[in-house]
Amino acid sequence: MFTGLVEEKGRVVAIDDLGDSVRLVLRGPKVVSDAAHGDSIAVNGCCLTVVDQPDAESFAVDVMRESLDKTSIGDLAVGDEVNLERAVAAGQRLGGHVVQGHVDGTGRVLDRTPSEHWEVVRFSVPADLARYLVPKGSITVDGTSLTVVDVQDEGPDGPWFSVSLIPVTLADTVLGTRRPGDRVNLEVDVLAKYVERLLAAQKGADA
Structure with a gap:
C-alpha cells in the first residue's frame, strides 16, 4: 500500500527488452536506501518489485506485458524522470490517501x-x-x-x-x-x- 506522496523524482538509467517483458533500472537514492530484494516501490503509480540493486543508488524491476499494455510504463525511455514512493510503513502518517499501486x-x-x-x-x-x-x-x-x-x-x-x-x-x-x-x-x-x-x-x- 502507498499514500500517493511522492518521495523523490528518479530517473530511468537502462531498459532491457526481454520480449514479453522489460527490465527497468532506475536511479532513486532515497527509495533504494533501505530497499531489499522483493520490496515494492511505486514507479509513476505502478507497484513494481525490486529484483536487483546494481549499486547503492539504483534498483531494477521487471515489468510484465500486462503492465506495459495497461500503463504508461511502456512509454518510458532512458533519461526520463519518474515519481518514486516506497510502500507505506506501519505506524507512519497517511498523508495522502489509500493507494494500491494498481493502475486502473x-x-x-x-x-x-x-x-x-x-x-x-x-x-x-x-x-x-x-x-x-x-x-x-x-x-x-x-x-x-x-x-x-x-x-x-x-x-x-x-x-x-x-x-x-x-x-x-x-x-x-x-x-x-x-x-x-x-x-x-x-x-x-x-x-x-x-x-x-x-x-x-x-x-x-x-x-
Whole structure:
C-alpha cells in the first residue's frame, strides 16, 4: 500500500527488452536506501518489485506485458524522470490517501492553466473510470495523490477531470513537466469501487 506522496523524482538509467517483458533500472537514492530484494516501490503509480540493486543508488524491476499494455510504463525511455514512493510503513502518517499501486487506466494531459501560486491541469479519463470521480475526492495521477477540482462526463474532450497543483507538487513530481498529449497513469479511489460493489450486491439481494 502507498499514500500517493511522492518521495523523490528518479530517473530511468537502462531498459532491457526481454520480449514479453522489460527490465527497468532506475536511479532513486532515497527509495533504494533501505530497499531489499522483493520490496515494492511505486514507479509513476505502478507497484513494481525490486529484483536487483546494481549499486547503492539504483534498483531494477521487471515489468510484465500486462503492465506495459495497461500503463504508461511502456512509454518510458532512458533519461526520463519518474515519481518514486516506497510502500507505506506501519505506524507512519497517511498523508495522502489509500493507494494500491494498481493502475486502473491511463489518461492524457488536455491543458494547463497557470496562475500566480498554482496551476490547474485537466486530464482525460476513460469513461468507465469517470464515475468514480467527484469534486474534492481523491485521484492518483502518476503515483501522486491529488484532490479533484472538477469532473465532466461529456464534452468535446470526452470525460475529464481537473486538479490544482501547488508549487511543491510542480517542483517535486513529474507532473510539473507533463505537457498536453502526455499519457499518465490513473488510479481511482479504491473505496469508491468497494462502495459501488456493495451497493450492487445489496440491490441484487433486494430484487
